[in-house]
Amino acid sequence: MAKRDYYEVLGVARGASEQEIKKAFRRKARELHPDSNSDNPDAEAQFKEANEAYDVLKDAEKKAAYDRFGHAAFEGGMGGGGGPRGGGFHQQGDFASAFSDVFDDLFGDFMGGQRAGGGRQRASRGSDLRYNMRVTLEEAFTGSQKTIDVPTSVACASCSGSGAEGGAEPVSCPTCSGMGKVRAQQGFFTVERTCPTCNGLGQIIKNPCQSCHGQGRVEKERSLSVNIPAGVETGTRIRLAGEGDAGTRGGPSGDLYIFIEVAEHSIFKRDSQNLFCQVPVSVASAALGGEIEVPTIDGGRSRVKVPAGSQTGKQMRLRGKGMPALRGGGIGDMFIELVVETPVNLTSRQKELLREFDELSAENNPRTHNFFSKVKTFWDEMKG
Numbered sequence: 001m002a003k004r005d006y007y008e009v010l011g012v013a014r015g016a017s018e019q020e021i022k023k024a025f026r027r028k029a030r031e032l033h034p035d036s037n038s039d040n041p042d043a044e045a046q047f048k049e050a051n052e053a054y055d056v057l058k059d060a061e062k063k064a065a066y067d068r069f070g071h072a073a074f075e076g077g078m079g080g081g082g083g084p085r086g087g088g089f090h091q092q093g094d095f096a097s098a099f100s101d102v103f104d105d106l107f108g109d110f111m112g113g114q115r116a117g118g119g120r121q122r123a124s125r126g127s128d129l130r131y132n133m134r135v136t137l138e139e140a141f142t143g144s145q146k147t148i149d150v151p152t153s154v155a156c157a158s159c160s161g162s163g164a165e166g167g168a169e170p171v172s173c174p175t176c177s178g179m180g181k182v183r184a185q186q187g188f189f190t191v192e193r194t195c196p197t198c199n200g201l202g203q204i205i206k207n208p209c210q211s212c213h214g215q216g217r218v219e220k221e222r223s224l225s226v227n228i229p230a231g232v233e234t235g236t237r238i239r240l241a242g243e244g245d246a247g248t249r250g251g252p253s254g255d256l257y258i259f260i261e262v263a264e265h266s267i268f269k270r271d272s273q274n275l276f277c278q279v280p281v282s283v284a285s286a287a288l289g290g291e292i293e294v295p296t297i298d299g300g301r302s303r304v305k306v307p308a309g310s311q312t313g314k315q316m317r318l319r320g321k322g323m324p325a326l327r328g329g330g331i332g333d334m335f336i337e338l339v340v341e342t343p344v345n346l347t348s349r350q351k352e353l354l355r356e357f358d359e360l361s362a363e364n365n366p367r368t369h370n371f372f373s374k375v376k377t378f379w380d381e382m383k384g
């Protein structure tokens, strides 16, 4: 295919001024913007062509060469490095991003580097939602079914989410040609504003849907049944695909994430799959030994043998009485930890008995005895 004349490509006369060339290219660029050319397969090629033409004609030196030799000026390794912008448009998928790079070059100087056409949105995916759910340890043990009310926006039923009455397709905004922004001259400056007609969307709906005022979605509280699997922990996330906010104008819905927080339990402490339970025992019980009854997370009870002479901190393991693993696997254990309690608020009779007991039990507290014999050695050595 023969190369078209650069002036013809941009639609300007030979001898057009630098300003006229720039203006013509901007007009072309807007026309060929990928957002408003989804149904024009030639837009990319046309834009490349226009960009190439502009790249030459904006440059006084290249322009002079072109005016003299035509396309031959840039063939056969002459004329400054091949295509414009290093030929950045090779990948089909990069057209839009390459385009916006060029757009920044074109219009960026008017906006202090702010990206032209930014903030436009069309059909887009809805937001993900987060829902914090507190469950009891018992619920985490058994798993449970919960119903939650999620305030969310859902696709409007009247317009099937399109925002247009009767489901008509939105059209490119005539005020801003789909750019979402308009520019106005103010003195020496060109200022850019969000398009007042389409509020920056770049599209308008001829007959907005009455139910959703053209938004394509409506606020609604939905009841959702959530299955909380056994074994959840604080920090467990449950993803409900497609249960988040509805997309705008027919875009897909986001996801809903349930963030689990397992409440503290009054009796049990949890460490992943294991449970810990501190059980106080009297001095006499710890000394004599015997059986105690302890609660289990399933609501039952287990009898545990306390050996005679148990100290505070003594642990006993109840196998398989802990928490289930979230995704199958075994069940953890429960650990009983004894806390020997010193009796308080003694009557004079009790004090009397204890004193009598203490006098008889000099050899019954091996740790105490051991400690004070070490202390004695320490003092003796300090004295030298």
Ligand SMILES: [Zn+2]
Pocket (backbone or CB within 6 Å): 173, 174, 175, 176, 177, 178, 179, 180, 181, 195, 196, 197, 198, 199, 200, 201, 202, 203
């Ligand atoms: Zn507009």
Ligand SMILES: [Zn+2]
Pocket (backbone or CB within 6 Å): 156, 157, 158, 159, 160, 161, 162, 163, 164, 209, 210, 211, 212, 213, 214, 215, 216, 217
């Ligand atoms: Zn609607």
